[in-house]
Amino acid sequence: MPRITLIEGVTMALAHELEKDDRVVVLGEDVGVNGGVFRATAGLQQRFGAERVMDTPLAESMIAGMSVGMAAQGMRPVPEIQFMGFIYPAVDQMISHAGRLRHRTRGRLQCPMVLRAPYGGGIHAPEHHSESTEAMFAHMPGVRVVIPSSPTRAYGLLLASIRCPDPVVFLEPKRIYRLAKQEVEDNGEALPLDVCYILREGTDATIVTWGAMTHETMKAANELDQKGISCEVIDLATISPIDFDTILESVEKTGRLIIVHEAPNNCGVGAEVAATVAEKGIYDLKAPIRRVTGYDTVMPLFRLEMEYLPSVRRIADAVVETLED
Template identity: 75%
Template structure:
């Protein structure tokens, strides 16, 4: 059994799927000889050759656009956008083409592509390297937004994303790329998309989160457990389409909801989750819904990033306030 970090689990899933399915092509900037700036594709070109692991010119719209073209003609491209700050030129191709090729052609063509995008702050990176734009994509019909939060889920969800017949934006929380190791057997077994993962069961409050913030959220839950507070922690994993059912069921049990995300608060993923719970489980709520999120500001350069990102203390504070309401 392999003990791997989240990023090693990504590499393992890519290698597994490339060996299993020759339609799978990895492409992007520096993914070949260099193995990716985060090393996500390390060793893949040596193993599978320069045709199946392609270094591309430096142009994100191109990377997304040729992936659409390849996917429509029977390949399974897995493209890397180096950092989330550079995904925006690709939005035209994602929203206008990848997301709607199946709909536009009534199923004649479809777009089985994965766009891997390292995202989020916390690694003292330069400007434009630390944002959390996942909600923007979650708002767009026709694409899946998937975010792993552990090595095992990175492996299983990436396999599922590659095998999915429709486009997936796979946001990788770069802050926890190497934070913890987990035993992840390379079985080729995918995890289901479109479902939340309940990481910790509890009775007093439901805490919903995703990506790197699951780490702080679980820590907060641990700490609060010492004070006799029982938190149910849910990792959304697929932000869109959202598995509202799991969240609603949990809120019906606990009567309280806190949503934790690193992205700006307004119009973020938390807003949708709060709305869904208000629509379907308002009378189960014993206290108002609370969001613990990034501020509605530009993500600061790294001297202030720890002030921007909700840490364990802010998560605990949010949960406590909800309990005390």
């Protein structure tokens, strides 16, 4: 079984679906000959040809809009937006069309596309290359938002997203593209969407997180373990729609909830998790819910970006404070 990185999990899933399903077309800026600026599509054009792995003109609205058109006519486009910071011209197509097509045609047309984009901070990138704006897509009815946090889930969740008959925004945490390797078999087995993944079982507090922050959160949980504090860590994985059953079950057990995300606090996906746990599980809570998030500032350029990202210490302190409440 090959030991691969998260980004290689993406490549492996794309190759698998290109091989298996003629309807799948990968498209975007620099995805062809260059193999993507992060190498996510490396070798795919050589293997499948320029019509299946297509370099497009530089226009994100066009990339999303043509994908809606292709998807509505029975193809399975997997467009790439080079960085999340350039995804905003595509937002119009996603909110006005991709998420609505099935509903407004009463199921006559559907939009099975996967809009992929690397996102998040921590790689010393230039301006507009480090933001986390997943909440914007989570706010779009009809659009799924999926974020893998490991090579295994990158492979399995991307397969599931491509096979999903609904539009998916698949956001790849680029800070951990090459952070860790896992053995992943290219067996074409998808992982389920719309469910959380429990990364670590625990009894004292539940920490909900996703993407690159799973790493800091797991570190904090391991440190707390040394002090006799047992944390359950849940990877949201599908940011929208959220699997609240798993979260509520965990909170019922631990009575405490901490949410960790890199995106700004205000109207972040953490707010949705907190609100629903307050609505449906408030009597299980022994202490107020805490959020450890990016700040409500513009994502700073890289000299300060590590100060912006939630640190292991901030996460661990929040857990301890919650237990002291």
